[in-house]
Amino acid sequence: MDFGDFYGNDGLKRRLQAAVVQNKMPHSILISGPAGSGKKTLATLIAAALQCTGSGEKPCRRCNACRKVFSHQHPDVIIADDASKKIVPVSLIREIRADMAIYPNEGNRKIYIFPRAHDMNDAAQNALLKIMEEPPTYGVFLLLTENADKLLPTIRSRCAEWGLSPLPPALLQQLLHRQFPERSDEEIESAQFRSGGYLGQALEMLHSAGALLPQTVAFAQAYTANNRHALLQVLVPMEKLKREQLLPILVQWHMLLEQTLLFQAGLPAAFPECRAIARRRTGAELLRGVQILQRAQVLATANVGVGHICGALSVQL
Numbered sequence: 001m002d003f004g005d006f007y008g009n010d011g012l013k014r015r016l017q018a019a020v021v022q023n024k025m026p027h028s029i030l031i032s033g034p035a036g037s038g039k040k041t042l043a044t045l046i047a048a049a050l051q052c053t054g055s056g057e058k059p060c061r062r063c064n065a066c067r068k069v070f071s072h073q074h075p076d077v078i079i080a081d082d083a084s085k086k087i088v089p090v091s092l093i094r095e096i097r098a099d100m101a102i103y104p105n106e107g108n109r110k111i112y113i114f115p116r117a118h119d120m121n122d123a124a125q126n127a128l129l130k131i132m133e134e135p136p137t138y139g140v141f142l143l144l145t146e147n148a149d150k151l152l153p154t155i156r157s158r159c160a161e162w163g164l165s166p167l168p169p170a171l172l173q174q175l176l177h178r179q180f181p182e183r184s185d186e187e188i189e190s191a192q193f194r195s196g197g198y199l200g201q202a203l204e205m206l207h208s209a210g211a212l213l214p215q216t217v218a219f220a221q222a223y224t225a226n227n228r229h230a231l232l233q234v235l236v237p238m239e240k241l242k243r244e245q246l247l248p249i250l251v252q253w254h255m256l257l258e259q260t261l262l263f264q265a266g267l268p269a270a271f272p273e274c275r276a277i278a279r280r281r282t283g284a285e286l287l288r289g290v291q292i293l294q295r296a297q298v299l300a301t302a303n304v305g306v307g308h309i310c311g312a313l314s315v316q317l
């Protein structure tokens with residue numbers, strides 16, 4: 001079986017392969033793992049294996065059905081979510097119930113993928129349970145969650161639970177080096193460490209590390225030099241920002257100081273800026289900076305004025 005970009009997780013791969021070969025895929029699978037652990041990749045792989053019309057190994061990745069699944073265009077692979085809603089609404093589950101009564105369009109199965117099963121309240125879960133209790137023969141449920149404990153025991157007992165594991169460090173480093181050949185060994189090691197071994201998280205860190213905001217670069221320089229005047233020059237223009245523009249900057253500054261502390265403790269440097277800061281500022285100063293920025297983030301989410309927050313930072317940092 002070609003697992004494509006589903007890496008590591010050898011035990012899960014054996015289970016998946018056996019289920020495909022013996023044609024015994026569970027009707028309901030709970031796929032659990034942290035953000036960036038490969039839940040969607042695995043769900044797509046399962047959906048393709050079930051919809052594949054090719055002869056031989058499934059998914060063949062060549063037949064029409066496989067192509068549609070991998071490009072997320074198969075009419076019988078349905079993403080059960082409403083991104084505009086904070087939690088998955090009960091009405092969506094009711095729609096799925098009605099939709100499930102209709103035979104598949106093209107395939108032999110109708111597969112419902114719930115990308116955030118943990119964001120369902122009890123009412124939604126109970127509505128889902130009703131469908132799961134009496135699914136049509138073609139119905140398949142793939143529930144993806146970052147926290148399986150948030151699901152009702154009655155739902156969990158109906159599912160096969162497949163948990164995703166972190167990747168072995170050597171494999172993760174190899175994948176990261178391949179995607180980011182220009183990054184130093186240290187940056188790659190840092191992303192590997194901070195991600196807890198999950199590829200998606202490590203990739204996101206490397207993407208965002210390549211794109212420090214201009215205010216963060218300027219802040220790093222001013223903070224490294226302990227230059228109050230330069231810090232003011234960064235903060236004064238920020239007073240004109242909207243609160244939702246200020247918050248990501250504060251988050252990045254906070255992360256930068258936190259990463260510098262970790263660097264001082266002997267971990268690889270996440271950003272080149274960490275080295276410069278660590279040379280000039282003490283651990284105690286950094287810890288204080290982290291606390292100040294933490295408080296500023298709380299204020300920014302609590303409707304305190306941007307001018308007030310920036311003013312406080314110019315005195316405290």
Ligand SMILES: [Zn+2]
Pocket residue numbers: 051052053054059060061062063064065066067
């Ligand atoms: Zn195929």
